[in-house]
Amino acid sequence: xxxxxxxxxHSVIEKGQTVTLRCDPISxxxxxYWYRRVMGKEIKFLLHFVKESKQxxxxxxxxxxxxxxxxxxxxxxxxxxxxxxxxGVYFCxxxxxxxxxxxxxPGTRLxxx
Amino acid sequence: GQNIDQPTExxxxxxxxxxxxxxxxxxxxNGLFWYQQxxxxxxxxxxxxxxxxxxxxxxxxxxxxxxxxxxxxxxxxLQMKDSASYLCxxxxxxxxxxxxxKGTRLHILP
Numbered sequence: 556x557x558x559x560x561x562x563x564x565h566s567v568i569e570k571g572q573t574v575t576l577r578c579d580p581i582s583x584x585x586x587x588y589w590y591r592r593v594m595g596k597e598i599k600f601l602l603h604f605v606k607e608s609k610q611x612x613x614x615x616x617x618x619x620x621x622x623x624x625x626x627x628x629x630x631x632x633x634x635x636x637x638x639x640x641x642x643g644v645y646f647c648x649x650x651x652x653x654x655x656x657x658x659x660x661p662g663t664r665l666x667x668x
Numbered sequence: 669g670q671n672i673d674q675p676t677e678x679x680x681x682x683x684x685x686x687x688x689x690x691x692x693x694x695x696x697x698n699g700l701f702w703y704q705q706x707x708x709x710x711x712x713x714x715x716x717x718x719x720x721x722x723x724x725x726x727x728x729x730x731x732x733x734x735x736x737x738x739x740x741x742x743x744x745x746l747q748m749k750d751s752a753s754y755l756c757x758x759x760x761x762x763x764x765x766x767x768x769x770k771g772t773r774l775h776i777l778p
Contacts, residue, residue, distance in 0.1 A: 558710070559710070586763060588765060588766075590765075590766075590768075596770065597672070597768045597769055597770040597771070598711075598755070598757075598766075598768040599768070600765035600766070600767075603764070603765060605763070610763075611764070611765065614765070646710070646711070648766075650763075652763060653762070653763065654762075655698060655699055655716060655718075655759055655762055656701075656713055656716055657766060658713065659703070659710040659711045659712070660710055661708070661709055661710040662710065664708075
């Protein structure tokens with residue numbers, strides 16, 4: 556069974572540019588989560604989809620971040636315009652609804668210069 | 669508030685045993701995870717404790733005391749490939765976000 560995949564693995568952009576991260580969860584997993592780890596800090600929650608609906612977006616830093624999950628399969632996370640403090644590793648995780656264990660992707664390392 | 673504490677770094681010798689401690693204070697508690705993360709890779713699931721006690725899985729064991737807000741991960745017969753970060757994390761509610769500690773970077777010396 557394929558795991559959670561994320562694209563790209565690395566992205567280097569300049570401040571003010573736009574970047575879109577993609578996550579493909581494990582097939583059949585209704586829950587999809589975005590997390591972020593900035594340098595020296597713990598992994599922190601950004602938002603949670605159940606199928607195509609946003610269940611919880613309390614962790615989104617501000618309105619420069621937009622997440623979508625059209626069709627309830629893959630998800631995208633767009634940062635527009637990017638700021639220096641957005642640099643970090645963005646992880647995606649998925650799980651079947653009604654279960655506890657979340658399976659993580661390898662992350663996208665975003666560097667904003 | 670939500671708080672999970674674990675040591676920042678630990679060093680141990682190949683073939684030895686190491687215990688990584690974790691204390692937590694969270695608004696809810698459904699279970700506690702331990703994940704292993706090698707540099708540049710995905711956090712991979714090691715264990716999930718819901719009830720008090722020790723759960724053993726090969727060379728790795730995880731212990732939970734809910735009344736004390738305490739867990740540990742025990743690694744036996746250490747191998748060089750065990751050099752990684754170990755993340756303690758709490759799931760406050762099912763189908764909810766995970767709260768992570770900062771992770772413990774474990775260095776294995778030959």
